[in-house]
Amino acid sequence: MHSRPFLTALILLLMATGAQADQRFSHRQGEFRLETIAEGLEHPWSLAFLPEGDLLITEREGRLRLVKNGQLLTKPISGLPNLVVSGQGGLLDVLLHPNFEDNHLLFLSYAHRNRQGMTTRVARAVYRHEALSDVTVVFEARPRSNTGRHFAGRMAFDTQERLYVAVGDRGDMGRAQDTSDDAGGVHRLAINGEPADGNPFANQSGFNETFFTYGNRNIQGMTRHPETGEIWSHEHGPRGGDEINILRAGSNYGWPKVTYGIDYSGLPISSRTTMEGVTDPLHYWDPSIAPSGMAFYAGELFPQWQGDLFIGALKLRKLVRLSLDGEKVVEEEDLLTNLGERIRDVRVGPDGALWLLTDANNGRLYRMVPVE
Template sequence: MRAVLSSVVANVAGALALTAATLVPASAQTAHEAGGVTFTVTRMVADLSYPWGFDFLPDGSLLVNEVEGRMWLVSADGKTRIEVAGVPRVRAVGQGGLLDLVVAPDFATSGRIYLTFSEPGPGGAGTAAATARLAREGDTARLVDVTVIARMEKKTAGGRHFGSRVVPAPDGTVFLTLGDRGDADRAQDPRDHAGSVLRVNADGSIPADNPFADGVEALPEIWSTGHRNIQGAAIEPSTGLLWTLEHGARGGDEINRPEAGKNYGWPVISYGRHYSGLRIGVGTEAEGYEQPVHYWDPSIAPSGMAFYTGDAVPQWRGSLFVGALKDQLIARLEVENGEVVSEERLIPGEYGRIRTLRNAPDGTLWFSTDEGDGALYRISGAL
């Protein structure tokens, strides 16, 4: 696990740095083969410290979060980067820090992005999602109008299980995934945000069709409960439905399709075991709890996920790609009618811990590595 230099990282106003990014040498491009398909992995941006979320802007440049509290604006050619000012203060401890980042679908007109982070507060920290506008002027960049739209109200100590992904949905609402913060029972408390998927409008208000919108049975922003630590989430292009990816304990990593008001079982049911080897809850199933779409046992320690929509490797179009931290690989899953029908494992152990996957505007698939000398890589067709 990464060393934490400071428990709280504050953005220093006005401390913008324009630095040269590492140029990509020819040796950073490697050919691979899997399942009869040849593909190329190219290192595009190097010298990153534990990059977490990243996403592409309409002009081809991209934004990258480093977990310890820095956001970078990287040019389309990868040659320069600017540190973005105005990033919210985060508590960078354990698995917490500056986490996911998504460019809003309407960015071309709104200039808006979404980001998630471990928000400090009385008692410790909790996951939060915010929206902000990216303001650019010459060689400077800054987040303005930063507004928290959803947060874990109960702050606790410790550095485990923050989640977190933020996912704009086709209907204009926004999903936020939250971990249980290492306290499993919180995931079954309908008055606690921990271990849940939240759904809010883009301004943070509650959608009228949320399952608990009236707040009687559960907090009104809760969409689903019973999750352990969701670190991957994506919208399935063909259906518009949310898919999520969460860590189990010793085994029991899960893919789910969270539905409104449903409970996904943690810690009452699981396909994994406690790290001690003891059984979790009552076993693998019980009335009132949903079954996963897919699970891994033993665990691969899953992270980001993306449905591939590009054409750089046409044989893979429509596949679901899943990154793994512990197993240091990317799993390609074929999906048919809401079910996973096959799995193929790519680049095991060759690039380090895989954190986030994103479709790029040019039809390629990019991923980041969760390392102190982390980088962004592009997957494209054969050389």
């Protein structure tokens, strides 16, 4: 829950940005508008709401930015860990600890390079007074490689404050089925980086103890269900086969043994879309939409969307709304199809609005609200 000072500050933010032109769009049950809160972001990747109403935004190019009192500050946040910007890698997710108001801890995922190659890292830091301190690396995916693809990097906390970290297959599909290799799966950690209590492969030969799931190609969205507390994710397929999954302990999601997609060359990857011992996706797309960002709606501004799942799309440049009946998708609606921008992240703000980041050299932060 966010405090009243947060909401007061957020109102001031919206007053400060109200002069900017809004854009109107239609959906099946009415209209909504987009307010441009900030622009000039260089490939923004993730955002987080601070308790007093400000926002943190990561730029893949290696900067952590602050939106303060409705304005994007020119000076980036200081104290970031050493990182590399290469291919799809750079500064990725930012995630506040559930008790951030008391401990000021946040977590950053990013790409890192040394003589052995590149990999995905996670660092814990203390955020105060527009700066990071006490920066500590708590996770590093091993082994490293020299590809610039599929770093993943999305993170989420469960209700017991365990940290989930996605690592992509790094462009080498076979690594996703190698359980002694950190690539191609989701790792569950305590905040000090140790394997979380209750991990499914603890003390099991042939498995890294941080693994929670494996057989994941490249997860670009992760969020906690507001009622069940389970962690949901989605991942990129190759040509076709983007998936939504519920992350359950010890599950193998099949990549590349099973897939609804084909190789970029047009050749098949697998003749199977399901098999024994593999967890089937809850939903998939073919052709690919290149999903990124993920949020369940639990606000008050759009009561007709309570419990719906929102997902950004990079390739098809839209926002997808999925209506659910438990774990079954019963309706799919494409929004913002005429905006023409790659949606990198989607979050529900404490004000009940949907907040979006667009992936571009001149990326934008949008606030999505109903037309009254």
